[in-house]
Amino acid sequence: MTIRLVLAEALMTDVLGAALAHSRPERGVIHLVGDLGAGKSTLARALLRALGVLGTIRSPTYTLVERYAVPGGEAAHLDLYRLADASELDFLALDELESAASLWLVEWPERGDGHLPPADLIVRLAVCGSGRDVQLDATGSAGAAWLDRLSDCLRAGPLAAVSATAEPS
Numbered sequence: 001m002t003i004r005l006v007l008a009e010a011l012m013t014d015v016l017g018a019a020l021a022h023s024r025p026e027r028g029v030i031h032l033v034g035d036l037g038a039g040k041s042t043l044a045r046a047l048l049r050a051l052g053v054l055g056t057i058r059s060p061t062y063t064l065v066e067r068y069a070v071p072g073g074e075a076a077h078l079d080l081y082r083l084a085d086a087s088e089l090d091f092l093a094l095d096e097l098e099s100a101a102s103l104w105l106v107e108w109p110e111r112g113d114g115h116l117p118p119a120d121l122i123v124r125l126a127v128c129g130s131g132r133d134v135q136l137d138a139t140g141s142a143g144a145a146w147l148d149r150l151s152d153c154l155r156a157g158p159l160a161a162v163s164a165t166a167e168p169s
Helices: 012-023 040-050 086-092 094-100 141-156
Strands: 002-007 028-033 065-070 073-079 101-107 121-128 131-138 163-167
Touching: 002 012, 002 141, 012 040, 012 131, 012 141, 028 040, 040 073, 040 101, 040 121, 065 094, 065 101, 073 094, 086 094, 094 101, 121 141, 131 141
Parallel strands: 028 101, 028 121, 073 101
Antiparallel strands: 002 131, 002 163, 065 073, 121 131
């Protein structure tokens, strides 16, 4: 299943993050894909904020991973932009993190290929004028169920008027 959205202004990225948070499964992995400045970190921050994370939500650009307490466990936000080689992830104890984290938000996932849990959702963001084009792709049954719940949230919330299309995968 795929959902495509045209967000007329960048601020609507925050609304999408909240909708993803409210529709999330007990455990989930999101791979965030897009150029620099496309809104990956903004979406991750909005999702974490909607899950109740208080205080500063740092971009993990230099630390590679930031961990946050969220309902149902822990969220791991990874930014792999500065990674020179995927094998560098071996030093981050991701196996320990995998058992602790109920939510993974991974920016630049292609740089960690083979060392990350598989995505339930792949979210592709692109700048479009002052807004964003967003494509959300489910990669399996858990992701498809997540997109079904997200679709319900989108119809009921502030993004109801946003240009959206859903199509089976």
